[in-house]
Amino acid sequence: MNELWKRHWTTLVGVAFLLAALATLFKYSADQGWITVGMKLGAGLLLGAAAGAAGIALAKRGDGRRFGEILTGLGAAVWYMTCSYAGVYEGVWEPLTVFIAMTAVTAGVTAYAYRFGLRLLLGLGLAGALLAPLALRPDADHVFALFLYLLVVNAAYFAISVAKSWLEARIGAFAATWLLYAVYYMNFTYADHGWLTRPMLYASAAFVFYAIAFYAAAWREKCGFAGWNLYASFANTVVFCLWAPALLGSSSSVTLLLLAIGLLYMGMSVLVAKLGKQGKAALYAHVLFGGLAFLIGLAELGGGSEYRPLIGVAVWSGIAAIAIVTGRKRRSDALKAIGSLVWLSTGLYWFVVTWNAPRLDWFGVYVPFLNGGAADWMLLAAIGFYCARNVRYANLLRERDNDVLAHAYALLSHLVVGGLLTVQITNAADEYDWHVAxxxxxxxxxxxxxxxxxxxxxxxxxxxxxxxxxxxxxxxxxxxxxxxxxxxxxxxxxxxxxxxxxxxxxxxxxxxxxxxxxxxxxAAKEREAAPDPEQVRDAGQPEQEGTPDREHAGDAVRPSAQ
Structure with missing residues (x-):
């Protein structure tokens, strides 16, 4: 691959310039009214057919194979430009006609390139297919025809890219398609926002297509869960998420989208773990990427609502609890430390905002300790007391240091309880107008x-x-x-x-x-530590071995009665 494109990348650039000149000529002639649309379409089809036929004839000769491949690719690019001109720029072809014509051209090009392994032909055809709508930007909105046009191009070129492991075809199609999306979005003004608008539907279709396509390519190659397939899949998601705020126009919709994408990638990590053969790098990448999107979505929950502080504290306290409990079950000091830091940061944030946060009454009337604010206080306190009782960092701290940390957890938790009592009593006094100060x-x-x-x-x-x-x-x-x-x-x-x-x-x-x-x-400890007095006395007068008992000492020298 490297040697091929090192030799012929200038060829690709030259063809691109030639196609740009031809497309500009088509557009200029249309503006000047020199020739009719039918004449231009006929000329484009004939020129493409002639270039393709000549290229195929040259490719059969051993010495002209490479030049024939270039000429055939140029003919395919002219056909693509003609289809784009008729369906996207002029709109004289119905979307179904564009779809049929594009399918026929693409099927012939990809089948020929696959059969004879003509990689340069495929690249030239793809360049022409994606450059034509970029140069021919219409004044009228014929975007649905463009959508069908790009669908055919991407499906065919991705398929042959996966089958032949030709990476440049899928990466080029991906990059050029999102570039075309940006150009056409800025070329036409769309005032509406939401899930069912055409820009959002087209962007969603592109995102879903590339998410599936890059994943299928990684599975097909059996070693591609790392490298370009992984990078392009993440880039596809990032591009889509960058477009989402402008397309949706609602922070709550963007939040739901980020949550869904986070769950999608964390779910995909399960398949990566089963099918991937690149070690744990791809698995961790999917988990971290999905987790990051999910956490960003969680951070945006309640955006635009006065209850956002309460929702945020509840969500992040839950995340801290999950991390701490999971770390304890898996004996991971890192997870426990991360959960503890999240808990501490959430508690500090809550101490700052709680005085102006709404109470979120549950029953339409304020009941002390039974409202949204009290629930946040109680959740923070419960996590802290759980850490004081159960969390130990066996691999990081000594037992004495763990005891000190447990007391710190308990102390901070008691501060939370003090805040709970203060806020709830103050709110109750204000709500019920107690006469006591x-x-x-x-x-x-x-x-x-x-x-x-x-x-x-x-x-x-x-x-x-x-x-x-x-x-x-x-x-x-x-x-x-x-x-x-x-x-x-x-x-x-x-x-x-x-x-x-x-x-x-x-x-x-x-x-x-x-x-x-x-x-x-x-005193009890001192008594246990002190020695027994009898033992001390006995220890001071040890019996000597062989000494007779005092009571029978005289028997040894008394004469026998006999």
Whole structure:
């Protein structure tokens, strides 16, 4: 292949220039009215037939085979240009007539090239077929005829490209077709947007055709799931996705399209794993490409809606949970780390936007802890507590470091719980117009939460929770002194401070019992570590081997009774 095109790439360029000149002459003569359309069509068919016949005759001779191949390709290109002129530019041929004529020309060219292995002929014919509609851009919209024209060209040239493993035919058809799509889209103005408009239908048809064609080529060649087939398949998807926003005009439609493409490529990865023989590179490429498209689609969910922050947090929290659970099942520290980072980033984002995000009431009335915002808080907290309890990085961290990380997960999760309580109580006070001041109510809620932290610390024997609970209690005390003492009714202040005092007494009781239990545990450990006194005494006076017992020591020297 390389040697052939190194020698004859200039031939291809020369033929392209010649066809461009001929197409321009056709167009110019039509504008000037020199000759009729029928005369030009007849001249084109006769010129193509003459060039083809002469080329076939020369190809039969051994010394003129290459020149005959070039001449035959030029004749095929002239026929293609004639069909394009009649059906796409002038519109004098009906789409069915264009389809039949194109099928006949393409069948003859591909059969002849396949039979004798004329690779240059196929390239010249393809160049003429795709250059003609590019040069002959009509003033009237005859795009359906062009669609049938390109369908025949691509189907035939892809088929022979796969059968002969001639890569340039499929890559050239793919690139030129999308170029023609862009030229004709800009040549004609389409005001409508949506799934059923002609530009979107044509683009979808091209995307589906090339997705199937490149996949079939990879399967047929049994080693092509990597390399050009893979690159061209991804390029086809990228080009289609770049066109989608302009064609659809709706962010929600683009989101659905990206989700569908992501699922498509992740599904295709299963077949790649079964049929591919290029190792895991192609498999990973399909999974990553599909996953990227799917994640971009997920990130756009809820676009244009006021509920987008709630939807985004729910979606990304779900992704984090899936990654963490999958990583734990497969013992993959990388997946667990990725899921944890996604969870942390989502939590930070939620802390920033939650104060202005809508509540998303489920039952048409605000119910604390039963609404969309509360669900996001609870999901984030649940993931964090799950990580604190179950996630360990055996290959990355030591056991002591894993314990520290578990406490960090728990601490962050408790911050989420604190945010949940704050937002829900504040919203409830605003919704139901409670007479109790919100500031005083929050002080009571946070103090109760500090008590719960001390109780959890006593149960789990975690000092971190006592420190965190102490910090919450200090914050409540500072808030009460600096903020709650001014501007509120005296009765509410008295009641609030009394409740806070009772809570502090409860924390004191829990803390004291916790310390007493710690002291008992430490004493027990010391007793277990200390040696037994009897063992120490026995160890200090060891018995000597051969020494008689003191009680019977005299028997050894007492004379016998006899």
């Amino acid at each position: 919100t500031g005083l109510l929050l002080s009571v809620v946070w103090a109760v939460y500090a008590l719960l932290l001390f109780l959890w610390g006593a149960y789990s024997r975690g000092r971190l929770f006592r420190w965190f609970g102490s910090g919450v209690l200090v914050a409540v005390a500072a808030k009460a002194v600096l903020l709650d003492l001014k501007g509120e009714d005296t009765l509410y202040k008295i009641l609030t401070f009394a409740i806070l005092g009772v809570i502090c007494f409860g924390i004191t009781i829990v803390n004291q019992r916790w310390r007493d239990r710690e002291q008992l545990d430490e």
